[in-house]
Amino acid sequence: MIPRKDFQRINVQTARELASRDDVLIIDVRDVKAYKKQHIPEARNVSINNLAAILDSAPRDMPVLIYCYRGYASQDYARAFSDFRFQEVYSLDGGYDAWHQSEIEAQDLDAQDLTLKTMALV
Numbered sequence: 001m002i003p004r005k006d007f008q009r010i011n012v013q014t015a016r017e018l019a020s021r022d023d024v025l026i027i028d029v030r031d032v033k034a035y036k037k038q039h040i041p042e043a044r045n046v047s048i049n050n051l052a053a054i055l056d057s058a059p060r061d062m063p064v065l066i067y068c069y070r071g072y073a074s075q076d077y078a079r080a081f082s083d084f085r086f087q088e089v090y091s092l093d094g095g096y097d098a099w100h101q102s103e104i105e106a107q108d109l110d111a112q113d114l115t116l117k118t119m120a121l122v
């Protein structure tokens with residue numbers, strides 16, 4: 001029998017590295033409306049209604065990254081995946097809010113960099 005492995009809580013930076021891999025199952029457990037508005041690329045929207053189908057069908061050795069709004073509800077889902085013997089389960093600390101915030105900060109840095117370069121040319 002496959003041993004149960006606890007899920008891990010990870011920060012945005014680690015989640016970004018993980019999400020860039022091809023073999024990761026990314027799961028968004030926010031409501032459909034929030035998911036449709038924005039989500040991490042390649043993420044699937046999962047709720048209590050389709051959770052069982054995913055738990056039954058996904059390979060147990062596939063890494064799973066789960067996020068919600070702020071990183072609390074995702075831990076309950078992550079626990080379920082661990083209970084079903086998924087071997088690599090991650091819950092994003094700070095949830096989509098943290099992910100989105102880091103995107104905004106990265107864009108601000110790019111804009112500042114561009115401004116400085118432009119000023120240096122003048």
Ligand SMILES: O=S(=O)([O-])[S-]
Pocket residue numbers: 068069070071072073074095
């Ligand atoms: O509020 S939540 O982050 O648990 S979805």
